Amino acid sequence: MENCLFCKIAAKQIPSSIVHEDDDLLVFKDINPAAPVHLLIIPKVHVSTLSDCTPEHAPLLGKMMSLVPKLAADHNIAVTYDEQGQPSRGFKFLINSGPDGGQEVYHLHMHLYGGPRPWRGMRT
Template sequence: MTDCLFCRMVAGEIPADVVHRTDRVLAFRDINPQAPTHVLVVPQDHHATVGALAEADPALLGDVVSAAHAVARQEGLVGADGAEPGYRLVANTGPDAGQTVHHVHLHVLGGRGLGWPPG
């Protein structure tokens, strides 16, 4: 999709600070970080929401989550026991949830304590 910001980043038309890439997933630093570590993980194929991706290609959704965990490990957010110090995955789906780019993406947040509820 030529008008999709993340599709253009995947295509290399818009620069991104890429931290992880597979043949199906791209991960890059958020330009407006909300935590010391804030990385966006997107499928390279365009899907507007998590629900749309889950229906169209559940395996790709699994790849996105696996890539998010790989990013968390790479960024030092996963300890030897697999949990400490920890990270948060956020998927905003739809306008009421705050989704502003309509290309499914996971936010990987960490590097500080993250309160609850989130907002």
């Protein structure tokens, strides 16, 4: 899409703080982070919203989701357990879809949030 912000970022026409890239996906830091770690995971192909996805998109969506544990580990927000088996750390993973879902950029993207709180009441 010619005027899509995230398409321009994926095409490297607009700079971003890239933390992961492969043939299908680009992951970069949000320029207005809502948490200590706030990453955006986007497909390089344009899909406007999650509502526009079809069964054909299942492999791409799976790839996006399966990247999350690696990104969480790389950014020190993956769930860890102490000697008693109590969990610590963790993250929030979110997709906004459409205006009522809070989507602001109409290019499918997933948010990965984490880090020390207080960001519980954050905007999403």
